[in-house]
Amino acid sequence: xxxxxxxxxxxxxxxxxxxxxxxxxxxxxxxxxxxxxxxxxxxxxxxxxxxxxxxxxxxxxxxxxxxxxxxxxxxxxxxxxxxxxxxxxxxxxxxxxxxxxxxxxxxxxxxxxxxxxxxxxxxxxxxxxxxxxxxxxxxxxxxxxxxxxxxxxxxxxxxxxxxxxxxxxxxxxxxxxxxxxxxxxxxxxxxxxxxxxxxxxxxxxxxxxxxxxxxxxxxxxxxxxxxxxxxxxxxxxxxxxxx
Amino acid sequence: xxxxxxxxxxxxxxxxxxxxxxxxxxxxxxxxxxxxxxxxxxxxxxxxxxxxxxxxxxxxxxxxxxxxxxxxxxxxxxxxxxxxxxxxxxxxxxxxxxxxxxxxxxxxxxxxxxxxxxxxxxxxxxxxxxxxxxxxxxxxxxxxxxxxxxxxxxxxxxxxxxxxxxxxxxxxxxxxxxxxxxxxxxxxxxxxxxxxxxxxxxxxxxxxxxxxxxxxxxxxxxxxxxxxxxxxxxxxxxxxxxxxxxxxxxxxxxxxxxxxxxxxxxxxxxxxxxxxxxxxxxxxxxxxxxxxxxxxxxxxxxxxxxxxxxxxxxxxxxxxxxxxxxxxxxxxxxxxxxxxxxxxxxxxxxxxxxxxxxxxxxxxxxxxxxxxxxxxxxxxxxxx
Numbered sequence: 001x002x003x004x005x006x007x008x009x010x011x012x013x014x015x016x017x018x019x020x021x022x023x024x025x026x027x028x029x030x031x032x033x034x035x036x037x038x039x040x041x042x043x044x045x046x047x048x049x050x051x052x053x054x055x056x057x058x059x060x061x062x063x064x065x066x067x068x069x070x071x072x073x074x075x076x077x078x079x080x081x082x083x084x085x086x087x088x089x090x091x092x093x094x095x096x097x098x099x100x101x102x103x104x105x106x107x108x109x110x111x112x113x114x115x116x117x118x119x120x121x122x123x124x125x126x127x128x129x130x131x132x133x134x135x136x137x138x139x140x141x142x143x144x145x146x147x148x149x150x151x152x153x154x155x156x157x158x159x160x161x162x163x164x165x166x167x168x169x170x171x172x173x174x175x176x177x178x179x180x181x182x183x184x185x186x187x188x189x190x191x192x193x194x195x196x197x198x199x200x201x202x203x204x205x206x207x208x209x210x211x212x213x214x215x216x217x218x219x220x221x222x223x224x225x226x227x228x229x230x231x232x233x234x235x236x237x238x239x240x241x242x243x
Numbered sequence: 244x245x246x247x248x249x250x251x252x253x254x255x256x257x258x259x260x261x262x263x264x265x266x267x268x269x270x271x272x273x274x275x276x277x278x279x280x281x282x283x284x285x286x287x288x289x290x291x292x293x294x295x296x297x298x299x300x301x302x303x304x305x306x307x308x309x310x311x312x313x314x315x316x317x318x319x320x321x322x323x324x325x326x327x328x329x330x331x332x333x334x335x336x337x338x339x340x341x342x343x344x345x346x347x348x349x350x351x352x353x354x355x356x357x358x359x360x361x362x363x364x365x366x367x368x369x370x371x372x373x374x375x376x377x378x379x380x381x382x383x384x385x386x387x388x389x390x391x392x393x394x395x396x397x398x399x400x401x402x403x404x405x406x407x408x409x410x411x412x413x414x415x416x417x418x419x420x421x422x423x424x425x426x427x428x429x430x431x432x433x434x435x436x437x438x439x440x441x442x443x444x445x446x447x448x449x450x451x452x453x454x455x456x457x458x459x460x461x462x463x464x465x466x467x468x469x470x471x472x473x474x475x476x477x478x479x480x481x482x483x484x485x486x487x488x489x490x491x492x493x494x495x496x497x498x499x500x501x502x503x504x505x506x507x508x509x510x511x512x513x514x515x516x517x518x519x520x521x522x523x524x525x526x527x528x529x530x531x532x533x534x535x536x537x538x539x540x541x542x543x544x545x546x547x548x549x550x551x552x553x554x555x556x557x558x559x560x561x562x563x564x565x566x567x568x569x570x571x572x573x574x575x576x577x578x579x580x581x582x583x584x585x586x587x588x589x590x591x592x593x594x595x596x597x598x599x600x601x602x603x604x605x606x607x608x609x610x611x612x613x614x615x616x617x618x619x620x621x622x623x624x625x626x627x
Contacts, residue, residue: 086546090545113541114544
């Protein structure tokens, strides 16, 4: 199947972004053009201050688009109301550098916080338990974050992000606070669950040890997308399937 | 119905020490409000118990009358003039004077309110008085209020046994021959009821023709307000005609307006309210600050601001309820201790429980509203 015939999960055209006002106004993103297709795992790298996180927060509807076009699932984010932004956020799973779990809630309750936003199924307790089983925390569903290791917490965060089957997962340095083995486990888990659910992943990282899970690596520098390293973009889907 | 994670409750209950501090603060504020409001009501109630025990539809007083311990006199013939009005069944003069007497137990001078009336027929709805009308006809015989404040234990014990206790007032001997129950007030530590004849002997400076108050009883079915208005119009303006309720209100208003007591208790209540608000605000704003990153995460996940506002307000309500319960309990204990120590009519009423609970809710909601301002700084774009 030719991926270019699909509607991109993320479609960005001529995106510019600025911080500050007046004389202090500083351009952060310059003419970003990027398409990410459903099912792709894309890693974005680049030095700090290059605008990766800004781009990620724009894609995540956590920041308002100023100039250019940014479409998520064919919905333009340029002119969305705050309420529409909230609805788009619900379609996205976020994984943060710090796990950002709610300390007063158990692992299961943290996952439920995500699941209960998506009405429909009534068996959300079972769903939460099932996804925690999948991330290998079946024994610790009623543990509080304070009683979990760094890797375990990040796995709860992944369970929370993926529990509601989002079509897009955004991750910012998910392995930064983890040792080599836990980091590896965490990204493989993400990769595995994402393939299973067929969702798109955009992952920002400095961690060279995990670059191999990507279908495509893009690089940011000084607010520009300098490399869209996808030598076989036309055979992307086939390439990924043989990998 | 889908069960939701009770986030507010979990946040509040997870931090035990913070919860205990909050509960203690709110309980203290509630206790303060209960005590102040209780004292305020007790003040007014205790000062009108004697008024409400009078058998009268209308009361004639001097325009200068302010409270039962400072009534001012007016001519008794005004009362007899009142007898000529349509609808009036009977009139009775009452003499009142507040002086020190010698406490029979301690032999010390203590304040007492003396009321004199003609014992031919009772003007009080007091069993102790009505059963002892014959005794009161004897010279120097008085009845003593067993609710009086002070060291009267021996006297009361003797009177209960039926003995006669002797003491002095204005260097005249008088005999305590019986008991009745009204209770001490802020104005008078105790009450004594006697005949008009004994009263005039005790206070030679008082004259029979100058009375402190006149009790007017109306025939059945007559409108007291109408008669009062007619009397006020036709009688000289050296008297005022009040209904019994207005007479009690006169006393209440005196303590409300002409003394700082009412103001002090209102201020005390307000202080309790402010202290509670500050404490709850501190607790809630710390709580919001501690969970700011978590709240920003919830916003990123797609929770609306409205949900987070709801969490803070729910936390405020939970604290209000959890703090109110011990506050109520402590106040109830203090009420009974105070009642035992002072004979003040300090009772927990449903009205006051409701009022303090409402004040607690308002207190916590105000704190919650201020604390939610911090929520705005929870920006989901900052947590990446």
